[in-house]
Amino acid sequence: MLSIISSSVVTLILVASLSFAQTPASSKNDLALLTEAATLLQAGKFDEAEPLVRRVIAIAPANADAHNLLGTILDQRGQSQAAEREYLEALRRNPRANSARANLGVLLARTGRPEQAVKTFEALLLEVPGHQEATLNLGLLYANRGDFARAIPLLEKARLYKPQNVAVLANLGIAYYHDQKIDEALKVLKYAEVLAPGDADVQYGLGLVFASRGDSEAAVLAWQQALLRREKFAAATFMIGEELRKQSRYEGAIEYYQRALEQDPTQLVYYVRLGGTYMLMVRHDSALEIFQRAAQLFPKAAEVRYFVGIAAEGSGNYEIAEAALRKSLELRKDNVDALAQLGFVLSEKGRNVEAEQFLRRAVATDARHFYATYHLGRMLVRTKRFEEAIGVLVASAQLRPRDPSVHYQLFIAYTRLKRTEDAARELAVFKQCDAESKARPAGDKQLEDTVQRPPSDEKPN
Secondary structure, rough: OOOOOOOOOOOOOOOOOOOOOOOOOOOOOOHHHHHHHHHHOOEEEEHHHHHHHHHHHHHHHOOHHHHHHHHHHHHOOOOHHHHHHHHHHHHOOOOOOHHHHHHHHHHHOOOOHHHHHHHHHHHHHHHOOOHHHHHHHHHHHHHHHOOOOHHHHHHHHHHHOOOOOOOHHHHHHHHHHHOOOHHHHHHHHEEEEEEEHOHHHHHHHHHHHHHOOHHHHHHHHHHHHHHHHOOHHHHHHHHHHHHHOOOOOOHHHHHHHHHHHOOOOOOOHHHHHHHHHHHOOHHHHHHHHHHHHHHHOOOOOOHHHHHHHHHHHHHOOOHHHHHHHHHHHHHHHOOOHHOOOOHHHEEEEEEHHHHHHHHHHHHHHHOOHHHHHHHHHHHHHHOOOOHHHHHHHHHHHHOOOOOHHHHHHHHHHHHHHHOOHHHHHHHHHHHHHHHHHHHHOOOOOOOHOOOOOHHHHHOOO
């Protein structure tokens, strides 16, 4: 299953050299032009800065500072490929051009190459251990990929460099939260809140901490404060949906999940949660549409194909379900959920030989998977292999003793074998468990609980 990590992402810091060394490839005039260009760059006057830098490059093409500064100008204009060429050229001219290496790391991260960015910053910090921007940016990258054990020391170091930098504090607090250091997270985030009472990232982090302590009201209020400052804050929007879902307020959860998806359609977990909530509401067609959209965007995600399969099965469309589940198994052959669900679908289509193969593979993969054992036992009952079915169903009942459907299947098997006392016992247990199930509040359930029990198992004839 997917792991869910919602974290604040602060833009990595771009570095531009504002002081330039006299080198054989430069002259006093070149240095004066570069200094003037850097000043214009800081003022956002890119059109005026660029000709000055290009003039230096024309005169002294080996000047690494000039290439780095031109790369920074192009980077700020969104010309990423051209900027990358200039950073690489600066490093070719001077392998120790640290500002160019730092800028290249930022560009790599921003253009979807985080692992290359990590290696770039790691190399820079080996060369210059006290490089402030690289320290912060590498810490952010580690946090973004969930490596909080590495992120926290770097972010703590960045805090020493910039003790009142709210962005640093917000990310450090959120990293503490994900590393389950809740007290440290609260302390850092509360201090950040004093410095910047309405900062969106700080409020987002505080919401995470409050939610972890069970204070749903305070958490939602903090996320709402974050949204007041940053209207399109997908992570905060999503987390409000999460809290509503915990409270079984599914309509409200759907509204916030949909907003989060509109704000950031690149997050797979948003599709999963929205589709899953539709499933909880038995709106299988809506769930199927969401999961199919996700499958188009994330074609290599085995989980998404599995979700398409269970939504299609819930809609009664076994053809789509079978195709999706087979695709899920192509992407991850040991996906026990997909094995069990495909076995169930094939059994419903009357293809019992194939169904048994997949169900037995599922049980062999995970003997404690309830639905794999249950569906195998149920299929054996349907094919009149009652003795064999009883052994499988007893194992299934040990996994979930209070599940009424297992006891109903055992009741059928014992009845067919004329084991009257055993059948009567299982019927009594079934009735008791069924009554308990109906008496329980609807509540939040696991997604698979909503889709893998066929209607025919609800009550005995």
